Amino acid sequence: MSKGIFTEKGSKPDNSSIKKAVGQAWDNWMNLNEFLATTLKLKSELKFYGVNYGWAIRYAKSGKSVVALYPDKDGFTAQVILKCPQLEAAYAKGVSAATKDAVNRATDFKEGRWVFVHVDTKTGIDDVVTLVNARLSIK
Numbered sequence: 001m002s003k004g005i006f007t008e009k010g011s012k013p014d015n016s017s018i019k020k021a022v023g024q025a026w027d028n029w030m031n032l033n034e035f036l037a038t039t040l041k042l043k044s045e046l047k048f049y050g051v052n053y054g055w056a057i058r059y060a061k062s063g064k065s066v067v068a069l070y071p072d073k074d075g076f077t078a079q080v081i082l083k084c085p086q087l088e089a090a091y092a093k094g095v096s097a098a099t100k101d102a103v104n105r106a107t108d109f110k111e112g113r114w115v116f117v118h119v120d121t122k123t124g125i126d127d128v129v130t131l132v133n134a135r136l137s138i139k
Contacts, residue, residue, distance in 0.1 A: 003077045003116060004054030004070030012046065013055050013071065023074040025120045032069065032078075032125050033057065040136070042066055067132050075120035080131040083112040083138075090134040099127040 005021050006013045013021070022029045036042045042059035049056055049068070056068040056079070070077040082090065087103060095103075099117050106113045117128055 003049075003052070003072075003079065004056060005072050006055040007051050007053075009048050009051075012048075018071045021071045021073060022076050025075040028119055028122070028125050029069070029071070029076055032119070032128060035129065036067065036132070040066075040132070061136065066135055067128070072118070075118055075124075078117045078119055078124075078128040078131075080115050080117070080128070080135055081109075081112040082115055082131065082135055086131075086134045086138045087113065089138050090131050093130045093134070095127045095130055096123050098123075099131075 006017070018029070019026050033044070036059045037044055040059075040061075042061055044057050044059050047056060047058045047068075048054070049070075054070055056070045058068045059066050065081070068079045070079065082103075090103075091100070099115075102117050103113065103115050106115045115131060117124060117131070119125055119128060
């Protein structure tokens, strides 16, 4: 199962197809994208991550990936790669039980733990913001 709904490299999604896909989570999608671009001043690009992940909006700072947002049916998935100190900082700030479960299920790689959080509620957005802030604040 892919992380996002747009898994064909030759079919780059536009805003209207993303809006249709995320459905009821559109406001959450827009609010999070605006926060990442405006408040955190992260650069965005639409990037294809392969058939297992699909198209995502990747946000980066100084050329390094911070978070990727994969549109999905009636929601979206946020991917944040965190190292141990960043995870500890996020836990200290407080995240939901669902996000803690996502962290516990995440795979460890050389660059850190790949945490995927499905977002369709306000709590999901708050958790993603907490994870992103932990990623940015601790090197």
